[in-house]
Amino acid sequence: MNVTEAARTRMSCRAFLDTPVPEETVREILDAARWAPSGGNLQPWHVHVLTGEPLKELLDSISPRFNTLPLAEGAEYQVYPAPLTPPYTGRRFKCGADLYASIGIPREDRPGRYRQFARNFEFFGAPVGIFISIDRLMGPPQWSDVGMFAQNIMLLARDHGLHTCAQEAWTFWHKTLTAYLELPENMMLFCGIALGHADTEHPINNWRTERAELDEFAVLRGF
Numbered sequence: 001m002n003v004t005e006a007a008r009t010r011m012s013c014r015a016f017l018d019t020p021v022p023e024e025t026v027r028e029i030l031d032a033a034r035w036a037p038s039g040g041n042l043q044p045w046h047v048h049v050l051t052g053e054p055l056k057e058l059l060d061s062i063s064p065r066f067n068t069l070p071l072a073e074g075a076e077y078q079v080y081p082a083p084l085t086p087p088y089t090g091r092r093f094k095c096g097a098d099l100y101a102s103i104g105i106p107r108e109d110r111p112g113r114y115r116q117f118a119r120n121f122e123f124f125g126a127p128v129g130i131f132i133s134i135d136r137l138m139g140p141p142q143w144s145d146v147g148m149f150a151q152n153i154m155l156l157a158r159d160h161g162l163h164t165c166a167q168e169a170w171t172f173w174h175k176t177l178t179a180y181l182e183l184p185e186n187m188m189l190f191c192g193i194a195l196g197h198a199d200t201e202h203p204i205n206n207w208r209t210e211r212a213e214l215d216e217f218a219v220l221r222g223f
């Protein structure tokens with residue numbers, strides 16, 4: 001698969017098959033992802049990968065507490081600016097509306113939406129859960145480096161016929177995760193990435209988000 005194909009076919013997969021992903025595949029993905037660029041070559045990413053029993057143990061420790069959603073343990077960082085302004089508000093609203101519509105959850109069905117939100121904390125059924133953390137002393141440039149690293153993982157997953165979903169939602173369980181992953185105090189969890197084989201039959205994987213046209217976000221001169 002070439003890079004264009006990987007970028008075009010990557011999407012946030014929210015229903016996975018339970019087909020396992022071999023350790024060798026995960027290692028190959030991470031081994032290539034580490035060649036992501038970073039300012040000053042700081043390589044500010046730190047990764048924990050769980051599957052099998054350790055993943056089950058973590059998810060089982062969280063699921064009895066789903067009734068505390070959406071706040072759970074409270075986000076450790078602000079996921080979206082408040083207040084969000086146009087055009088971002090409209091994009092966020094449409095993405096959420098289309099997602100819930102794809103699985104027949106009407107906007108007013110709050111318990112239904114919470115149930116779907118809770119699927120985040122089952123990694124949407126993925127057999128592999130990746131957690132990415134960053135040293136608290138790092139600032140926006142290094143967070144952007146970590147984003148590039150995460151995108152490498154997601155594109156490389158495509159090259160292995162796999163799909164992913166980046167998940168900031170995991171910040172809502174940051175206390176549990178810090179303890180479970182034994183993160184030192186200086187480390188902050190950024191996100192999770194679900195990794196596995198897509199359930200291509202599931203309606204939640206059968207809609208696509210939209211993008212602004214190129215001329216809406218890019219200015220090209222001198223061509």
Ligand SMILES: Cc1cc2nc3c(=O)[nH]c(=O)nc-3n(C[C@H](O)[C@H](O)[C@H](O)COP(=O)(O)O)c2cc1C
Pocket residue numbers: 010011012013014095120165166167168169170191208209
């Ligand atoms: C850093 C990051 C965090 C995200 N967190 C979540 C999340 O917690 N739960 C979720 O369902 N989707 C999450 N997403 C997926 C976005 O909603 C998705 O990328 C966006 O709507 C565009 O859709 P696409 O990925 O299918 O192209 C996240 C994406 C990124 C890049």
